[in-house]
Amino acid sequence: MSSLDPSNIERSDPATANEAFKLLSDETRLEVLCTLWEVHDPAEEVPVRFAELRERVNVDDPGRLNYHLNKLGDTFVRRTEDGYVLMDAGKRIVRMVLSGTAIDDPEIEPVAVDISCWYCGGQPEWSYREGWRYLECTNCDARCVESFPPGVISKTEFPPSGLRGRTPIEINEADRIWGAHRRASVMDSVCPECAGEMPITSVDTCADHQPDWDEYQYCENCGSIFWMLVTHVCERCKYRWRMPTLFYPSRHPAVVAFFYDHGIEFDLATYEQRMHLLGFEEELLSEDPLRIRISIRLEDEMLGLTFDERMEVVDMNRGG
Known part of the structure; x- marks a missing residue:
């Protein structure tokens, strides 16, 4: 099997991306995408007829709806003999909306979870704010990296949609699984954001590593409690992930x-x-x-x- 030459793969045109954002800037077009998503059955793709779509979107003027459908065509919506269906790009847009990323900003107050701080063995509390899950120890001021506030022993991105219908304990478990799979993807050099190539860009070793293990404080020379850190950067979307060699x-x-x-x-x-x-x-x-x-x-x-x-x-x- 021959491999693809990256130089022959067409790159995304910024102008095309700008046009796509313009297409989605209209409220009616987003409503059309969400409506098609609501009736979408993953097991069987059933097109939605124009009349039904018009009724669901609640657009009085058929010409206006047809105008927006034409704008969405060939990019987000496909027209068939039996009606309209979402294209894969349209499904991804709706999934992003449903995930709440960059839209919702929920917060969950700290709640105790049945695990132990891996630094001091104390009782951690779980909380959620600004799209991040925090695990903070109530017993120590561990600070494994300079960017973490004191006491934060773990901090990871987690989509707001993962909060819905779950208790804090269930969210914590879902976050653990979500993070483990994303970390594994990074270690396999596949970007968890866009599936692009995500090679190791550096393996950094602190030349004068002096963390305070008695107080679980990061080394001031490298900003981490860990001596060796590996950095992956996606060649496609520039997503960056850094973690200990351990x-x-x-x-x-x-x-x-x-x-x-x-x-x-x-x-x-x-x-x-x-x-x-x-x-x-x-x-x-x-x-x-x-x-x-x-x-x-x-x-x-x-x-x-x-x-x-x-x-x-x-x-x-x-x-x-």
């Missing part, structure tokens, strides 16, 4: 088997399991070529994995 061994079969042999089902299935990551030992073997060794110790046994600049395992050993 996450990369978590999905390797040898690591899962190593924990399982010691009676631990390790898959980061719970927030408590993240405390295992803090016990991983890192060593910079060489800078050129980059080689990073991450060792995991359980009881009287040790598993060591060596990673290259793409955070792929190039060597592994297990012993006492």
Whole structure:
């Protein structure tokens, strides 16, 4: 199978994108998209006839509705012999509206959740504001990165639509699953936002790493409590994701088997399991070529994995 040459793939024209936004700036056109979505059946695509669409959208002038349908045609709505259906681009627009991103701004006050702070073991509280899920410890002022307020042990993006119909505990669980899949996608170099190529752009190691582990405070030299950080940037939409190297061994079969042999089902299935990551030992073997060794110790046994600049395992050993 031959591979595609990226240079031959047509890039999005900014003028085309601007035209698309102009098309959607009209309230009636958005109502048409949402109406077609309401009657859309994922299992069976049934076109909506003009008369029914006019009644649902509540447009008195048929010429006016026809004008807006023509504007949406070939981009968001397809006309068939039996009526009108949403094209994939139209479905994506409605899904974005339904997700509430950049539209809704809900807030959920802090509520205690049945997990432990992976820094001090204290009681965290879950809250939601400005499109972000916060997990804050009520017992310590841990600050793993400079951009986090004191006490925030975890902060992730989560769409407002995920809040609907769920209790805070259920939202917290959904967020954990949502975040785990997005993180896995990033580690596989696929952008969780647009599915574009998302390669590693840098693996940064702090030359003078001095975090305050007694108070769980970040190193002032690099702004993180973690010594080594990996950055991925999407080549398509420029979405950026940064995370510790410690996450990369978590999905390797040898690591899962190593924990399982010691009676631990390790898959980061719970927030408590993240405390295992803090016990991983890192060593910079060489800078050129980059080689990073991450060792995991359980009881009287040790598993060591060596990673290259793409955070792929190039060597592994297990012993006492």
